[in-house]
Amino acid sequence: MPNKTMHRARGANAAVEDYLASCGEKGHPPDIVTMVAVAWLGGVAGNLPDYLDDPARGPSHRGWAHSLEAYGFLHGLYIKARKEGRTVEAAVLRAAMTHHEEDAQTPAGLPSLLEILFRRFFN
Ligand SMILES: [Zn+2]
Numbered sequence: 001m002p003n004k005t006m007h008r009a010r011g012a013n014a015a016v017e018d019y020l021a022s023c024g025e026k027g028h029p030p031d032i033v034t035m036v037a038v039a040w041l042g043g044v045a046g047n048l049p050d051y052l053d054d055p056a057r058g059p060s061h062r063g064w065a066h067s068l069e070a071y072g073f074l075h076g077l078y079i080k081a082r083k084e085g086r087t088v089e090a091a092v093l094r095a096a097m098t099h100h101e102e103d104a105q106t107p108a109g110l111p112s113l114l115e116i117l118f119r120r121f122f123n
Contacts, residue, residue, distance in 0.1 A: 002102040004047055010102060011046015011095035012039040018091040026085070038088055042095030049099045062103070068112045071100040 002010070019038045023030045052065035064070060074097050081090035104110045111119075 001106050004050065007046040007050070007099050007102060008043040009046075010098045012043040014098045015039060015042025015045070015091040015095040018094040019087060022082070022085075022087040022090060026087075034088065038091045041088070041092045045092045045095040046098055048096045049103070062108060062111055063116055064113060066100065066103060066110055067116060068100075068110050071097060071104075071110065074100070 015038045016035060019035060020030055049062075049065040049070070053061050053063040055061045074093055078090055078093040078097065081093055100110055
């Protein structure tokens with residue numbers, strides 16, 4: 001099960017990779033200060049769903065911020081930012097998506113909003 005440190009590292013890595021890929025596509029050299037900022041922001045974004053859904057509540061803490069729909073929303077924003085050349089924003093969104101990708105590989109997986117609502121009202 002990924003912990004806070006793993007999510008932070010994966011988010012930072014994904015953000016830097018995405019930033020470097022964007023720089024390559026645009027044909028301009030990466031800026032080291034921007035890259036460090038992107039790594040830090042990516043580390044924070046990698047834990048974003050856990051800041052919104054308190055993990056102290058145990059494995060069933062996965063609420064709306066961990067939902068499939070939240071992942072889809074972030075993905076949509078990421079594609080739009082990438083298309084419009086907003087490099088840093090795209091890198092940070094990509095980092096936030098890694099949280100869902102890692103949590104989806106655990107036995108609890110990612111719930112849909114419908115599942116979350118059902119759990120809240122019928123359990
Ligand atoms: Zn989580």
